[in-house]
Amino acid sequence: xxxxSLAFVATAVLALTINLAAARAEDLKMxxxxxxxxxxxxxxxxxxxxxxxxxxxxxxxxGTGQALxxxxxxxxxxxxxxxRAAEExxxxxxxxxxxxxxxxxxxxxxxxxxxxxxxxxxxxxxGALTAIAKAKAPFVSxxxxxxxxxxEQRLWKAAGIDPQGDWYRAVGQGMGAALNTAAGMNAYxxxxxxxxxxxxxxxxxxxxxxxxxxxxxxxxxxxVNPEKYPSVNADxxxxxxxxxxSDTAKQLINDYKIAGxxxxxxxxxxx
Amino acid sequence: xxxxSLGLAEAWRLLITFDADLFEITALSLRVTLSATLVATLxxxxxxxxxxxNRFRMRRVVIALLxxxxxxxxxxxxxxxxxxxxxxxxLGVLGLLYTPTVMVIAxxxxxxxxxxxxxxxxxxxxxxxxxxxxxSLNATRWQRIQALIWDGRRALMTAALAGFGxxxxxVGAVMIVGGNIDHATRILTTAIALETGKGEFGMALxxxxxxIGLAIAVNLAxxxxxxxxxxxxx
Numbered sequence: 001x002x003x004x005s006l007a008f009v010a011t012a013v014l015a016l017t018i019n020l021a022a023a024r025a026e027d028l029k030m031x032x033x034x035x036x037x038x039x040x041x042x043x044x045x046x047x048x049x050x051x052x053x054x055x056x057x058x059x060x061x062x063g064t065g066q067a068l069x070x071x072x073x074x075x076x077x078x079x080x081x082x083x084r085a086a087e088e089x090x091x092x093x094x095x096x097x098x099x100x101x102x103x104x105x106x107x108x109x110x111x112x113x114x115x116x117x118x119x120x121x122x123x124x125x126x127g128a129l130t131a132i133a134k135a136k137a138p139f140v141s142x143x144x145x146x147x148x149x150x151x152e153q154r155l156w157k158a159a160g161i162d163p164q165g166d167w168y169r170a171v172g173q174g175m176g177a178a179l180n181t182a183a184g185m186n187a188y189x190x191x192x193x194x195x196x197x198x199x200x201x202x203x204x205x206x207x208x209x210x211x212x213x214x215x216x217x218x219x220x221x222x223x224v225n226p227e228k229y230p231s232v233n234a235d236x237x238x239x240x241x242x243x244x245x246s247d248t249a250k251q252l253i254n255d256y257k258i259a260g261x262x263x264x265x266x267x268x269x270x271x
Numbered sequence: 272x273x274x275x276s277l278g279l280a281e282a283w284r285l286l287i288t289f290d291a292d293l294f295e296i297t298a299l300s301l302r303v304t305l306s307a308t309l310v311a312t313l314x315x316x317x318x319x320x321x322x323x324x325n326r327f328r329m330r331r332v333v334i335a336l337l338x339x340x341x342x343x344x345x346x347x348x349x350x351x352x353x354x355x356x357x358x359x360x361x362l363g364v365l366g367l368l369y370t371p372t373v374m375v376i377a378x379x380x381x382x383x384x385x386x387x388x389x390x391x392x393x394x395x396x397x398x399x400x401x402x403x404x405x406x407s408l409n410a411t412r413w414q415r416i417q418a419l420i421w422d423g424r425r426a427l428m429t430a431a432l433a434g435f436g437x438x439x440x441x442v443g444a445v446m447i448v449g450g451n452i453d454h455a456t457r458i459l460t461t462a463i464a465l466e467t468g469k470g471e472f473g474m475a476l477x478x479x480x481x482x483i484g485l486a487i488a489v490n491l492a493x494x495x496x497x498x499x500x501x502x503x504x505x
Binding site: 058061073075175177201 | 357358359360363364366368369450451452453455465467468469470471472473
């Protein structure tokens with residue numbers, strides 16, 4: 001009896017272990033940034049991509065730094081990121097075939113609704129950051145080498161400030177986790193607009209600064225070099241690129257809104 | 272507080288509507304972790320028994336090492352498994368990265384030391400009782416291991432369940448090697464991390480409650496099927 005029940009457990013476990021590999025559509029792995037995934041645009045684009053191209057795009061949601069590393073290791077077929085300098089370095093190292101600009105969104109500065117540093121009164125993004133640094137108001141930095149983090153570092157540099165001290169907190173995490181930290185500490189943070197609008201735990205935070213053109217955030221599509229990794233689905237990556245720059249994509253991207261606000265502006269150029 | 276009640280309500284809603292995505296990630300969680308537990312048990316029980324009845328020079332070192340490995344940080348295991356199975360790594364040609372198989376491998380590495388250590392501990396105690404009997408019966412080494420494993424099955428089940436418990440709640444390793452790909456490698460723990468990142472605490476907690484429920488259900492099922500706590504001493 002005991003033997004029987006043990007045998008039953010063993011059989012049940014074995015049955016579960018067997019991989020029920022069903023026939024699948026053609027898979028394409030793309031590493032994307034957390035800010036793109038958090039925007040919710042992927043849920044609009046992916047079903048349509050599947051319908052039009054037959055590609056089942058599997059997203060690996062990571063920071064820009066890790067996305068490029070996964071591409072350099074040949075573990076994904078393409079990357080969609082937003083950090084131009086890092087992208088060009090990555091291309092120069094022979095990791096990808098080319099860089100295609102697809103769309104842009106913008107960064108915003110989010111902070112406590114009382115705005116103790118007076119960042120909202122600034123005219124430029126650098127001015128807002130200077131105000132925060134002067135007031136030593138708590139500021140949460142992504143600190144994870146992501147595109148957002150790189151943008152933040154560029155802004156500090158442009159403002160001529162080396163952010164240091166108790167008020168500057170680098171959390172080393174994704175956009176969502178960093179926003180959670182900022183909400184918990186009632187701190188300022190640089191975020192992309194899409195992540196902010198979709199964020200469910202706003203607490204006492206509000207948007208304090210927006211609109212400076214330096215905050216525009218260009219997304220680019222970079223297929224991984226098939227000469228370096230023959231296992232890469234280069235044909236699929238090519239078809240996905242053609243779709244991403246098509247009129248269908250243009251309309252879906254430009255029409256995507258959260259809370260009545262447009263998030264992305266399509267700006268791919270025909271070749 | 273509000274998030275907790277929201278989480279409970281959301282968990283209930285997902286359960287009564289038989290949410291398809293929930294079913295998919297729960298089934299994958301269960302499949303990956305049960306497979307990893309099976310692998311870890313197949314390695315850990317005989318290894319634990321072998322360590323208990325054999326005396327060799329490095330025994331103390333091996334046992335100390337196993338005990339230390341019980342605290343392996345999953346994220347380190349994940350990174351190591353990633354590096355090995357990456358396309359640029361030594362086993363990259365297998366193309367296993369971002370599949371449930373590699374998640375099983377990572378979890379099995381994490382829990383094998385636990386299963387082995389607990390099994391070793393249990394069998395060592397049993398071996399003290401059985402030593403003279405098995406020696407006088409002139410049992411072979413393999414027969415001794417078999418007898419000890421069978422008679423210590425209850426403690427060994429605890430070993431397997433401890434391994435299962437650690438693996439089912441593990442997120443660091445499977446996030447790296449599985450990639451949390453929707454409809455491919457997303458499991459309960461990585462989905463919880465994702466929802467937390469989106470600030471959707473209600474949904475994250477709902478999945479957390481379902482994970483806890485799943486762990487309880489598996490443990491209960493194993494105990495009922497193996498009829499523990501019924502006889503005077505089974």
